[in-house]
Amino acid sequence: MVMHALDRKLLRDFARLWAQALAIAVVLACGVAALLTSFGMYQALGDSRDAYYERNRFADLWAPARRAPLSLLPTIAAIPGIRTAEARIEGMVTLDLPGREETAVGQILSLPASGEPLLNLPLLRAGRLPEPEAVTEVAVNAAFAAANGYRPGDRFFANLNGTRRELTISGTVLSPEFIYTLGPGAMMPDNEGFAVIWMPERAAAAAFDMEGAFNSLTVALYAGASPAEVIDRIDTLLDRYGGTGAHGRDRQMSDSFVSSEMNQLWTMTIVLPPIFFGVAAFLVNMVLGRIVALERSEIGLLKALGYSNAAIAGHYLMLAGLTAIVGIFIGWGVGAWLAHGMAGLYARFFDFPYLIFQGSWAVYVVSGLVGLGAAAFGALRVALAAARLPPAVAMQPPAPPRFRRGFSDRLMAGLHLSQPAMMILRSITRWPLRAAASALGLSMAVAVLAAASFFNDAMDKMMDVTFGQANRQDAVLIFTQNLPESALDELRALPGAMQVEGQLTEAAILRNGHLEKHVGIEARRPDADLSRIIGAAGGVVTVPPGGIVLTARLAAQLRLAIGDEVEVAFLSGRRETVHLPLMATTEQYIGLGAYMDFETLNRMRRQAPQISLANLTLDDARKAAFHRALNDMPALAGTAMLTDMRRSFQDTIRQNISITTTVYITIAVLIAVGVTYNGARIQLSERARELASLRILGFSRAEVSFILVGETMVLALLAQPPGWLAGLGIAWAFTQGVDSDLYQIPFVIAPSTFARASLIVLLTALASALVVRRRIDRLDLVAVMKTRE
Amino acid sequence: MTTPVFRTSGLTKVYDTGKVTVHALAGVDLNLYEGELTVLLGPSGSGKSTLLNILGGLDTATSGHVWFRDQELTGLGDRALTAYRRDHVGFVFQFYNLVASLTARENVQLVTDVSKNPMSPAEALEMVGLAPRLDHFPAELSGGEQQRVAIARAIAKRPDVLLCDEPTGALDSQTGVQVLEALKLVNDELGTATVVITHNVAIRKMAHRVIRFQDGRLLSTEVNDRRIAPSEIEW
Structure with missing residues (x-):
């Protein structure tokens, strides 16, 4: 079959635009890959769990x-x-x-x-x-x-x-x-x-x-x-x-853990892919818009030759479609690879007999269709506008863009800006929507970076509060049943035991009206130093006698404010029900904590002081002897070695974070390149005559480059504040998405996180603009002046 | 040669830009005939191009009527005009309007892909003397060659009418003659009714009929008793 000439034009145009098309395809690929990975793994995990259950x-x-x-x-x-x-x-x-x-x-x-x-x-x-x-x-x-x-x-x-x-x-x-x-x-x-x-x-x-x-x-x-x-x-x-x-x-x-992981994946599915698809759609719109502007006369010609509106709209849609197809295939490849890596990660934490990734073809189809949809969404308006161009008008050169004197001009005149600076600012104010969309695209890159690094800050905070401030013991001994507090004396006699403190934990249901929650209420002596409660504002909280302290999350779930009474129904012994005022709330990231004064709790249970676990610090040199002694202890239900736990927690988190941070930096850089490279190429194409004229008038290469790079960098700078805000928003959405009874991610971002995100995006934008700038050096001054716009 | 291929009556086109109203055509009545080569003369803004665009179905009239043979063009919708252009009209423009990313052969193929009974692209290009340049891209061709590709593209579908807007406007005399010879050949050999807009008064001598325009109105119509060959035209 002979290929139609229009299709041949399509392929040649696509080949000529390969760099710009690739920059768009890669952003789209990020969306497809993110969707494939998060949604695919969400489905795989859900299907595997359901089948297994x-x-x-x-x-x-x-x-x-x-x-x-x-x-x-x-x-x-x-x-x-x-x-x-x-x-x-x-x-x-x-x-x-x-x-x-x-x-x-x-x-x-x-x-x-x-x-x-x-x-x-x-x-x-x-x-x-x-x-x-x-x-x-x-x-x-x-x-x-x-x-x-x-x-x-x-x-x-x-x-x-x-x-x-x-x-x-x-x-x-x-x-x-x-x-x-x-x-x-x-x-x-x-x-x-x-x-x-x-x-x-x-x-x-x-x-x-x-x-x-x-x-x-x-x-x-x-x-x-x-x-x-x-x-x-x-x-x-x-x-x-x-x-x-x-x-x-x-x-x-x-x-609960499997469900919590699925929640996280779902949050990722909802938050991340739309960003990529949105940016990709914008890029398609911007680049295709420019191509149609350049091909006005060809469009007019095709119409004069008798090509229908549908054929012309279809031609430009296909150009976007080809870009999308490249992006979708890259996205599928990367997504499959990421999903494979993630399945490996799950295999380390979850013991499934099988991980069903069989729904995958559906996920491939869905992610592919969404990718095509995003490209079509970006292309549709432009393609329709091309189809609607009346043929006689299309063959006339376009009227020069209308610049008007406005408020910004008076402002610029007041600032005594140079002509090149003026050109930069006028171009931004002349196409405010396009400038805003470019800045928005770049701000998404900042946001993705800030949101990714946020995990680092959040985990630092979580580690600091959980292990640095709240739990400072080396080991926890958990007993099969409550023991009299005097048992601590025997523990002090264990080889290697240095500090020994007791803690009582009682299972109870907390109620406020129809709201209720099963919890373990913890109680320690007020002078406890190894395991402590950390307040929302930092600092150690001592539970006042006669009241209860809850984590802020638990209080929120039960809709309790400080001073409110909460009904406490104990689930063991005489099963007393008491009413206690909520005295304070605390910030705690792991588990839902409820705390009472040690004496008060024992008195309430009408018992001599009892303990259900002991916190210890150990002499490292005598650890072996300590463990040998534990083997003969009858009432022991479990031991937790906090030092090991701290290390393994830290290692796991650091490893996961370094993987995700690398992935996100790559993603942000790809978005920034996609937006700035295409933006600069379009500017160069629109301004080739202007810039060549300036060169002929005696402007140096550097001065001419300043106009091109300047606009990109002004937009990149404008993109920073909204980028920080959007990053905060994404981080917040993540903390909400993963919030469960098991753990909560603290919503903290260090200022340095924003600074780093901005720096990476600004440098990437500069590098992309400089790559395009090299084309100014190759500008054929005479040829450019002869070409008809 | 007495059957009209185009007939207009009271043809008017008004461009309304908000502040200014321009009467590009102010009630034109004229006939153009099958097999004839007609030259439209007139200064810029006299309405020649507007008439050509309306005859070719690229633009629509504000009022009045146009018939192509028995079919009235005025009042046709976009879809019908597209079909009319595809089936009956060949265009040649001043700036060639070739697609830069397609070779000479492929530019002609653009037309043959969508027409019912086309000649082969090679045949059309051979008619305009470009057989050796089939697989060259527009950037590799001279201005005259590019315009001849445009003519080949216009005639490849065996159109009923060939509409040419300043086909030699961008060319020097030597290459201009080559282009005019190609147009004459098509008119002679295929009998295609041909309309040529030009500023160049000398070209009128090769036409069967010369129509002059001024301010959107028909100024005069004359029929040449003796036509001269393009090569005899003094530029």
């Missing part, structure tokens, strides 16, 4: 209790709306792993005598599940096995209720309950030091003294059943057996 029968409700008789189970199962109810035994144990100095912690889950559980079905990765009658066989989570190099048949020791027992790994498994695995007191997954252990029911019952009883209930509901009603009925039934309140998936740790 479905196939492995992830429970809808969980209800912990102290000790409930198994005979209660049929009554629970008969509650309307419940499809399956399963009882199990859960417990925390300390582990002694061969070759590991620090104490490890395990969470034991019982497997029913029939073998496989009905709900939260573990997925076997290696070996087999333990024999129901076996006493020492267990299955462990695959991540723990991998981190420690364990295979089926390997052994380790566990301190089961005071008895040291050797356990043999029969198999390794994954579980929908542990996609994200967090040990007690931990802030990051620690697969080496935390294990999930599946043990036959009989062995678990013997170890935790639970024959004929259970302490953990999992429930699957019928579709359409009301979780709130079922929770109420379960709570009523378990109340007398030490039930601390049933909850849904929203308070299931692993699911």
Whole structure:
């Protein structure tokens, strides 16, 4: 088939404009890649989670209790709306792993005598599940096995209720309950030091003294059943057996983290791609507008030859379409690569048996269509204007742009500006919309940079408050049940223990009207120095006796102001309900904190002072002895080594931030290049005659270049303040998007962040303008003057 | 040669720029005939180009009527005018209006792509003596050659009328003669009714009919008894 001449013109024009087209295509590619990555991963994560939950029968409700008789189970199962109810035994144990100095912690889950559980079905990765009658066989989570190099048949020791027992790994498994695995007191997954252990029911019952009883209930509901009603009925039934309140998936740790990650991806999907698509559409509009202006007479000719309006509009739309197609392919390539990298990152934090990226073709199609749409949106007005040009008019040269004397001219005259400076300012005021759109495009580059670096500032703040000011201990020991405060004396006697402080944590429901929240209320002695509460304005907050202090986020969720009364219903012991005034709020980024005075809380519970965990500082030299001693401590549910946690938290965050910062700097530079390069090329094209005339009149190259580079830089400078504002806006949107009960990102940006963003964009703009400036040197003065505009 | 190809009656075109009203055509009645080569003479602003644009369907009249054969052009919509231009009219402009990114052959192909019974681009270019320059881009051709490409492009569709607006305006005498010879050849060989606008009074001698314009009105019409060849024209 012979190619049509018009199509040939299209391809040749496209080839001639390759640099400008590429600059636009790359910005568009950023949008396509961002959409593909964030939306693609959002879908992949969602699809994988849903499939996993479905196939492995992830429970809808969980209800912990102290000790409930198994005979209660049929009554629970008969509650309307419940499809399956399963009882199990859960417990925390300390582990002694061969070759590991620090104490490890395990969470034991019982497997029913029939073998496989009905709900939260573990997925076997290696070996087999333990024999129901076996006493020492267990299955462990695959991540723990991998981190420690364990295979089926390997052994380790566990301190089961005071008895040291050797356990043999029969198999390794994954579980929908542990996609994200967090040990007690931990802030990051620690697969080496935390294990999930599946043990036959009989062995678990013997170890935790639970024959004929259970302490953990999992429930699957019928579709359409009301979780709130079922929770109420379960709570009523378990109340007398030490039930601390049933909850849904929203308070299931692993699911919360997966959902929080999905929220982040969704926020990225909503915030980032529109910026790129918007800038790309503007660039298409600007460049195509100039091409149509240059090709007026060709358009007139095509019309004289009998080409229809549709053919002409289509011709220019196709030019934008070709650019978009190049951008879409680049975007797909980069996006697929980023998604691959992100999937790798997820594999490090999330234990999915598979990550379904199968919806991908749909995501490719959607991102491609949105990319085409953005280009078409930018091109449409220009293409229609080209089609509407009357042929007789099109073949006349365009009237010279109308400059008028206005307010700005009087201002410029007052300033005694040079003629070149005047030319720069007149050009900006003559095309105010185009100048504003260029500045807006550049401000988006500033905004993206500021918003990306914001994470750095936010994490610094988060690290400083969480680890520098609030949690200064080396280790946290968490007990299986509350101990008298006097137990601290025994801890002080541990080898290597230097400072030892106790803390009481009581599970409770806080209520204000119909609003309620499950929390752990923490209480420490007022002189506690290792774990402290930091106020919103900085500084340590001491909880006044007789009141409660909440994190600002929790207070906001419960719609409480300082001085308001909040109802506190304790979930253990005598289950008292008290009313306390809100005395102060604090800034806290991890978890939802609630705090009371130590003496007050113990008095309220009508108990001698008790502690549920201890904070310690350690002598580094005696760490090994310290951990050995912990292995023999019966009441220990978990240990958190803050020093290690601090380091691993910092490493992970630094690594992630350096990756994202690199990506964002690249993106911002691409936007800045796209806008300034195209802007300068168009200026050069519009002003070639003017600039050549100036050269003929005796202006030097530098003076002529000043006009070209000057306009670009004036626009770049104008772009800074709106860029900072937009950066603040994006950062704010991100903090709102990722805000969850698990953590919050502080909304802080250092002034240096803005300065750096501005510097990068200004330098990029200057470099792009200078690249175009080189064309002034090559300007053929005579030829330019002869060409007919 | 008595069948009119164009007929106008009371043809008027008014340009209204807000402050000034310009009567580019002020009631023109004229006939142009099949197979004839007509030269339109007149000073700038006399209405020649406006008439040509309206005859060619590039512009519309403010009032009055134009017929192309039996079809009335006045009152046709944009779509119908586009079809009329595509099927019946060939244009040649003063500044050639070639597409810079297309070769001579491809510039002609622009027309043959959208017409019903075109000659091949090579055939059209051969008629204007450009067979050896088929694959040159406009920038590689002289002004006269470019204008001959434009003529080839105009005739390739075998148009019923060929409308030329100052086809030699930008050329020196030697290349101007080459272009006029190409136009005469087309008129002789294909019998295409040809209208040529020019400032150059000498060119009138090659026409069948000469029409003079002034201030938007028809001043005179004369028929040449003896036509001379372009090469005999004294520039």
